[in-house]
Amino acid sequence: MLHLILFAIFAAICAGGALNMVLQKHPINSALSLIVVMVSLAMLYMLLGAEFVAAVQIIVYAGAIMVLFVFVIMLLNAGAEEHTKGSRVAMLFGFPSLLVGAAVLFYTLMVRGGNTASLAIGQFHGRAEEISDLLFKNFLLPFEVTSVLILIAIMGAVLLARKGGTE
């Protein structure tokens, strides 16, 4: 029961924040709404029993990436954006594909979905020990390759930033 109430609260906050992010005119308001979405998503992960993913979601997305977003918006001092009436492509393809996507999701989850039971924290593969077990035993190679990829990306960013510098 408590599970359901908490889910309703955080799902509502999540959806409301996402809607607010699109509708707000000022970029900083949109960024702040996105932070709200990230944090409430973390709470939803927590309700799924994935405590480690929830904590990482807050630290990485809400804490690091969004700080960078806010930082850039502050640095550029971006003003309020101008709204156009919307493109015809969005009208023709956007809304129908949105509906189709929602219908497919609804079908898979509600009609074909298996049993739905609520989980306690630590009951599912959500604890840090289990995730590290999976990462360092079953998926060691993809994990290491990803880390090398990220390292290359960082070096590329540094190289681009230094281009034309007099250092």
Added chain:
Amino acid sequence: MNSALTFLLTAVVKVLITIFVLLTAVAYTVWLERKVVGRMQNRWGPSRVGPFGLLQPLADGLKFIFKEDLTPPYVHHVIYILAPMLAVIMALTAIALVPIGPTITIGHITTPIQITGVMDGNGQSSDIGIGLLILLGITSISVYGVSLAGWSSNSKYSLLGSLRASAQMVSYEIALGLSLVGVLMISGTFSLREIVRQQQGGFWHWNIFGGFQFVAFFIYIMAAYAETNRIPFDLPEAETELVAGYHTEYSAMKFAMFFMAEYANMITVACVASVIFLGGWSGPVPSSLPPILQSILPVFYFLLRVFFFIFLYIWIRGTLPRFRYDQLMAFGWKFLLPLAIANIVITAFVIAVRG
């Protein structure tokens, strides 16, 4: 239903006591700082209100409440009001995760001395399995209080202060997080209570000595000073350059909120340092004492460590000048970060060799 009610009641009582003690500690840390720095500079510090100036925090609080709450024109209203609240809420939330002491028994209720701690089925005290990660998450969220305050004030000084603050806090967060990894590898858990439990039984079991984490301890202390914007890393509020940095445009209670947040953060960081590196509440507890004292004495040991860190903060404030900004960034990225990574590699190597 009865057990749920008991749970709720103990939680509320624990929260109330902790918040009361924390806020009092914040007020008297300010008093201690003024007094100690005063003595270091060969003057008296506050001495007029009450004996030894002990009622000075009370007078300061009254002054903050009765001051005019000025809102400058052209600020971004919602965020301007939101920012100090965010700062103080994040600072006060973090203390909930800190294990302050072992269990205490009052009547027939036994509970751990920690807000997020509960008794599990086996009569053992336990807390959140990812306590340390949540603490790091709260630290990373608390950047917003400072950065949004500067931006929404619509003032050049504030904006520059908050830009400095966000860059500095994001940079030092990495060194802060990495300095804890060595301890995490030794203890194999994120639970703060479990980390303390593993360090019981004499100071040679503490992570700083027994785990050879003194380099990590040094990195943590440095990064923590930068995270809390204290001297020698208080660039975001450097008064010679930026008036007062990110809180230039704030007055009355809103300014007091930033002030409280800074000191509450100091206390939290000191608590975490004690828990992670100095064995939390461990200390000699004679078994001949009555049970209630056996519960209280470890709390006293814990507070002693926290006091040591607070005093160190004040001592360094009275001693060191401020860094230049490029020196600060170079120190964080080119010295602390490689050192932290080296510490992780060496600790991992030692653990692997020992098996």
